[in-house]
Amino acid sequence: MQKYFGKFFVWVAALALAGVFLYGCPQQEEEKAEATAPAATPAPAAAGPIKLGVAGAHSGDLASYGIPTVRAAQLVVKQRNAMNGVAGRQVEVLVEDDVCKPEVATNTATKLVTDEADVVVGHICSGATKAALGIYKESGIIAMSPSATNPALTQSGDYPNFYRTIASDDAQARLQVDFALDKLGLTKLAVLHDKGDYGKGLAEFAKGFLEADERAEVVLYEGITPGAVDYSAVVQKVKRSGAEAVIFGGYHPEASKIVTQMRKKGMDTIFISDDGVKDVTFIKVAGEFAEGVYATGPVDTSKNPMAIEAIEAHKQEFGEDPGAFYLNAFAATLALLNAIEKSGSTDFDAITQALRSEWVATPLGIIKFDERGDAIGVGFAVYQVQGGNFASIEL
Amino acid sequence: MDYFLELFLGGLTRGSIYALIALGYTMVYGIIELINFAHGEIYMIGAFTGLIVISVLTLLGWNTVAIIVIASLVAMIYSAAYGFTIEKIAYKPLRGSQRLSALISAIGMSLFLQNYVLLAQTSNFLPFPNLVPDFKFMQPFENIVRSTEIVIYVITALVMVFLTFLIKFTRMGKAMRAVAQDRDMAMLVGVDVNRVISFTFIIGSSIAALGGVLVSSHIGQVNYYVGFIAGIKAFVAAVLGGIGSMPGAVLGSLVLGWTESFFTGYISSDYEDVFAFIFLVLILIFRPAGILGRSDTDKV
Secondary structure, eight states: OHHHHHHHHHHHHHHHHHHHHHHHHHHHHHHHHHHHHHHHSOOOOOSSOEEEEEEEOOSSTTHHHHHHHHHHHHHHHHHHHHTTOBTTBOEEEEEEEOTTOHHHHHHHHHHHHHTTOSEEEOOSSHHHHHHHHHHHHHTTOEEEESSOOOTHHHHTSOOTTEEESSOOHHHHHHHHHHIIIIISOOOEEEEEEOSSHHHHHHHHHHHHHHHHOTTOEEEEEEEOOTTOSOOHHHHHHHHHHTOSEEEEESOHHHHHHHHHHHHHTTOOOEEEEOTTTOSHHHHHHHGGGGTTOEEEEEOOOTTOHHHHHHHHHHHHHHSSOOOTTHHHHHHHHHHHHHHHHHHTSOOHHHHHHHHHHOOEEETTEEEEEOTTSBEETOSEEEEEEETTEEEEOOO | OHHHHHHHHHHHHHHHHHHHHHHHHHHHHHHHOOOOTTHHHHHHHHHHHHHHHHHHHHHTTOOHHHHHHHHHHHHHHHHHHHHHHHIIIIIGGGTTSOHHHHHHHHHHHHHHHHHHHHHHTOSSOEEOOOOSOOOGGGGGGTTTOOHHHHHHHHHHHHHHHHHHHHHHHSHHHHHHHHHHHOHHHHHHTTOOHHHHHHHHHHHHHHHHHHHHHHHHHHHOEEOTTHHHHHHHHHHHHHHHHOTTOHHHHHHHHHHHHHHHHHHHHHTOSTTHHHHHHHHHHHHHHHOTTOSSOOOOOOOO
């Protein structure tokens, strides 16, 4: 009996492994094909097409972050070319891979400059973007990233040629702090995080903003151990600190445990968290205790007709749902082409002027850019759990 | 003082949670000197089984006390079957080989069970209903300690007493001690070693399942990974208390729970684990066999 069992398991394990390989291989090839295909099929060139560079990770580990941007750019360009192009000229897409590595990104940027790209959608990763921006800056090329969230890229002021259609890492913390101080009028806050890159990063920004503001005081700043069986000691500590609210940077499994334990101990401390918590699982798990919890999250685009249309176009063309940053890339391409159309030129100053002054309708909403390069109208909203759903809160 | 008491009780709860898992760990180790890494997964499977039974019985509209008793029993039986089977499949064929082989087999079993539940159930966190009723007499202390926590303390103490009694005073316990001391000799004098080991796994697994149901009911959520983290901590606790010893497992768990709780409360939770493990290292330097472990030298 036992021997049969053993054999059975060996077969199951062997089949499982085979399954993994069968499933794994074709996907990789598909990705490679996608990465090379765009370069091989240049758009039909009329006299002097506008060259739109698309740079990012198109192969390697992070290809899934870069490929959707290529597809978005191709779809937008295809639509525009079918409608007489931009400013009377056709648009050509130049795709260059940077594998998300800064040292490769400089070569990618140089290649795009040599190929006379007029504007660039990219790059994808913050590190690679930073490495490439200097090269574009020297050549007077504007780059717009759908995904690079590092705050310094716009805030340092080093890159006047950089724009992005995603909110920076600190925007969420800024919103949480503003909401807590301006809207809720709180004075004593505890900041907790899960020690991870995402949660701790947010918590550090929140703490920094709170300390810079004299209206409020950070009474507790602590990292908790993710996955621990319970958080009663930390919850007691919050209680003792006299905090009116907890700002938590992290994900929903820990958040639901903390909230549940606070409420069970009879504490009505306000709980403010991030888009790692703005997840239906949080409400499902924390149940009645989730009520009243605040969480910031990206502005809802699911009802935006342009977003629905863009996703539909992707499904028709590629037969699947779009990947990461697709809508951001769609918006970036639209914004850049719109700026060229409105200014009628590919000149650096003209495009800059148009990006900052002209509102453009995108799947992310109607946007334009501030003088640092961050998109106005893209970003985060505050939600509150009300009756088992996240309801957006007017600020 | 209130703060101290709250941290003390919080640590007691955490320690009791570890203890419910550590008891099974230490029992298996005591008999066959195998660190059963799949034990945490048995705990998790117990929690999942409990959740399924609870969902069904709640739909049928049963009384909550009946539900938690039946759910615990079903989870215990189901997990005991798992423990029994795992021993037969993964450990028994390796009994004659090096100890390392069985250890690797245990780690493999742990990964296998985690992924099995991940695929067969879900990767999401699931809400686990709190079924222990709020006792009337507990109302004045509700903000300090919950009824569920009292139940966890009591069950942990009962399980410890039961196991000590089982090992010290019953015929099966005598056989278990004999197998622990010298397996070959026990076999020669007519002890059914296979039966004793299977029995050990059955008891250990059902205790883990009981812990799984109670603890999940206290915490309010489960997923496929809860057993792994709790299992590692319980293992540390068992080593701390002296692996192989029942009271040692409970004492070690409580010490670990209190260490974590007080360190978080008075210093910082950032280095909670670091501190807990430094404490473990210190204890093992001064008492290599753990707090209550017997430091008998290996027979050559």
